[in-house]
Amino acid sequence: MTAAAGAPAAPRPGARGDVAATDLDDPDAAGALAVATRGLTKRFRGGQVAVAELDLEVPRGAVYGFLGPNGSGKTTTIRMLIGLVAPTSGQVRLLGEPVPEARARVLPRVGALVEGPAFHPYLSGAANLRRADAADRTVDPRTARRRIGDALERVGLTAAADKRFRVYSLGMKQRLGLAAALLRPRDLLVLDEPTNGLDPQGTREVRALVRELAADGTTVMVSTHLLTEVEQLCSHVGVMSAGHLVAQGTLVDVTAGTTTRVVVEARDAVGAARVLRAEGVGAVTSAGEEARGELSPGGPDPERLLIALVGAGVGVRQLRLERATLEDLFVDLTGEAADVRA
Amino acid sequence: MSAPDTAPATGGPARPGGGASAAAGRRPSGAAADLRLLRSELALVLSRRRNVVMLVVLALLTALVGVGVDLATGDADPGTGGGPPFLASLTQNGLFLAFASLTASLPVFLPLVVSVVAGESVAGEASSGTLRYLLVTPVDRTRLLVTKFVATVLYAAVAALAIAVTGVLVGLVLFPVGDVVLLSGTTASYGEGLLRLAAVTAYATAMLTTVAALGLLVSTLTEVPVAAMSATAIVVVLVQIMGQVPQLSFLHPWLFTDGWLRFADLLRDPLALGGVGDGLLLQAGWVVVLLGAAWARMTSKDVTS
Numbered sequence: 001m002t003a004a005a006g007a008p009a010a011p012r013p014g015a016r017g018d019v020a021a022t023d024l025d026d027p028d029a030a031g032a033l034a035v036a037t038r039g040l041t042k043r044f045r046g047g048q049v050a051v052a053e054l055d056l057e058v059p060r061g062a063v064y065g066f067l068g069p070n071g072s073g074k075t076t077t078i079r080m081l082i083g084l085v086a087p088t089s090g091q092v093r094l095l096g097e098p099v100p101e102a103r104a105r106v107l108p109r110v111g112a113l114v115e116g117p118a119f120h121p122y123l124s125g126a127a128n129l130r131r132a133d134a135a136d137r138t139v140d141p142r143t144a145r146r147r148i149g150d151a152l153e154r155v156g157l158t159a160a161a162d163k164r165f166r167v168y169s170l171g172m173k174q175r176l177g178l179a180a181a182l183l184r185p186r187d188l189l190v191l192d193e194p195t196n197g198l199d200p201q202g203t204r205e206v207r208a209l210v211r212e213l214a215a216d217g218t219t220v221m222v223s224t225h226l227l228t229e230v231e232q233l234c235s236h237v238g239v240m241s242a243g244h245l246v247a248q249g250t251l252v253d254v255t256a257g258t259t260t261r262v263v264v265e266a267r268d269a270v271g272a273a274r275v276l277r278a279e280g281v282g283a284v285t286s287a288g289e290e291a292r293g294e295l296s297p298g299g300p301d302p303e304r305l306l307i308a309l310v311g312a313g314v315g316v317r318q319l320r321l322e323r324a325t326l327e328d329l330f331v332d333l334t335g336e337a338a339d340v341r342a
Numbered sequence: 343m344s345a346p347d348t349a350p351a352t353g354g355p356a357r358p359g360g361g362a363s364a365a366a367g368r369r370p371s372g373a374a375a376d377l378r379l380l381r382s383e384l385a386l387v388l389s390r391r392r393n394v395v396m397l398v399v400l401a402l403l404t405a406l407v408g409v410g411v412d413l414a415t416g417d418a419d420p421g422t423g424g425g426p427p428f429l430a431s432l433t434q435n436g437l438f439l440a441f442a443s444l445t446a447s448l449p450v451f452l453p454l455v456v457s458v459v460a461g462e463s464v465a466g467e468a469s470s471g472t473l474r475y476l477l478v479t480p481v482d483r484t485r486l487l488v489t490k491f492v493a494t495v496l497y498a499a500v501a502a503l504a505i506a507v508t509g510v511l512v513g514l515v516l517f518p519v520g521d522v523v524l525l526s527g528t529t530a531s532y533g534e535g536l537l538r539l540a541a542v543t544a545y546a547t548a549m550l551t552t553v554a555a556l557g558l559l560v561s562t563l564t565e566v567p568v569a570a571m572s573a574t575a576i577v578v579v580l581v582q583i584m585g586q587v588p589q590l591s592f593l594h595p596w597l598f599t600d601g602w603l604r605f606a607d608l609l610r611d612p613l614a615l616g617g618v619g620d621g622l623l624l625q626a627g628w629v630v631v632l633l634g635a636a637w638a639r640m641t642s643k644d645v646t647s
Contacts, residue, residue: 118471123389
């Protein structure tokens with residue numbers, strides 16, 4: 001016990017400061033972040049650590065992709081952000097205000113979709129939204145009718161407004177969840193797997209909606225295990241793995257420093273591979289009618305490669321560049337193959 | 343503490359989408375907002391078909407007692423038979439159908455019905471997942487608990503009223519109407535009889551508040567509504583059994599079912615309110631204890647459903 005009591009006197013290792021430098025007690029700095037956490041940790045009663053020492057930083061106006069395989073702690077983190085689960089240690093700030101202390105003031109400005117939509121099955125979609133609106137003590141009940149109509153319209157559920165929730169399809173349920181989050185203007189939307197269960201058309205619609213909201217200035221935090229979703233939607237990304245935040249920043253920064261791949265389709269792939277090697281391309285392989293290699297930053301120009309290949313008479317049909325995707329990065333960071341559906 | 347805590351919505355650093363607070367319009371007063379949630383809660387309880395069916399069944403049972411007694415009087419004098427108290431007086435005055443039915447329903451049927459609604463209250467929202475959305479709206483956990491409690495008690499009142507009103511109406515049709523002979527032998531007008539019935543109905547509702555509070559507590563402990571309902575009903579029955587065991591007589595004055603049937607005192611002349619007052623006090627004590635425990639649980643639990 002005495003040894004443990006003595007430990008905190010030692011200065012904290014500075015490693016954490018490299019990742020997150022913003023001082024949460026500095027109001028201007030903290031105010032620029034829509035979501036900020038410091039050392040956020042959740043240890044469940046069994047002793048299992050679901051989330052460890054998380055330092056999230058979601059800038060205002062960002063569309064932040066919160067990426068991670070299932071079970072990596074995304075949902076537990078979101079539950080802590082909005083005050084459903086009490087952190088074991090660490091701080092949370094939403095829109096500059098501490099949670100859970102200021103939740104009565106800050107949560108009305110936050111729309112959330114957590115682990116799927118949940119409504120009363122025997123009430124209609126509109127009645128469920130009326131119920132959700134009645135629970136919000138900061139809205140004007142006289143405008144409820146119009147706001148509910150607008151929200152239903154926005155997610156394309158006007159025609160199904162009076163059907164019971166239980167007969168809704170999965171996609172309609174998901175949209176009703178979004179409608180509830182849009183019952184009033186929000187400064188921050190926290191969307192947990194918003195395209196889950198949607199067909200391709202529904203997925204496109206939801207992504208368009210998120211873009212539209214972000215264009216209006218709403219900060220959006222989207223948790224997902226779909227890399228394409230992050231690549232299509234997000235300006236920023238945070239990657240979770242086994243309860244830890246393993247990368248965070250703008251999408252460009254996080255994917256920078258990775259290599260670009262060059263892929264050549266040719267009649268004589270072996271010959272093409274030889275040319276690539278001669279031009280200084282790394283890790284060249286060939287298989288069938290395809291040769292591929294890695295272009296490191298500052299390596300040979302793709303244009304020069306093409307001239308050399310044509311000159312060598314290997315029968316080039318196509319040369320294309322594949323930028324390192326988030327998927328490559330994701331696999332590097334988490335050691336897991338990502339789910340690339342949809 | 344820190345500056346942003348007190349910064350007004352319009353001040354502070356530039357905030358994209360800062361219209362959120364302003365667009366909410368004029369804020370309603372706290373009391374109006376509380377009433378709006380309570381109305382929504384009551385609508386939720388009363389729109390549930392199961393809850394309406396339970397009310398109809400209570401009314402039907404009352405009507406059935408009336409019809410049964412009416413048929414029986416054809417061949418025998420019910421005044422000499424057994425059965426619930428007040429039944430003997432039924433053939434003299436239809437109003438006693440309401441009293442008899444309330445007496446018969448208070449030990450089992452009414453607590454059962456209240457157990458269902460109370461058990462559903464928090465556990466039902468937890469199992470459907472709507473609890474997490476209520477809490478992020480945000481609804482303060484204490485406010486939610488109080489709203490659920492008040493809605494359950496109001497449902498209990500409606501259930502007791504369903505019996506009383508059916509009793510009066512069926513009584514009007516099947517039995518003589520007129521002055522009421524009270525338990526002490528004096529006579530009161532039909533109007534005064536109705537007033538006393540109202541008092542008895544209110545007392546029965548007051549007795550059911552303990553069941554509501556107990557159900558609410560159990561409901562915060564589980565995410566399975568049926569478990570909360572049956573556990574509540576079982577506890578109510580167990581407590582009544584304990585009340586029948588002579589060896590536990592030292593406990594009897596403290597059991598919450600102890601004063602349940604004291605409303606007979608409301609049918610005496612002059613009114614004997616001592617027992618009724620003790621009964622109400624005991625209920626109040628239990629309600630405070632049970633609601634306190636429910637509050638402690640509700641405000642500290644992690645919502646992971």
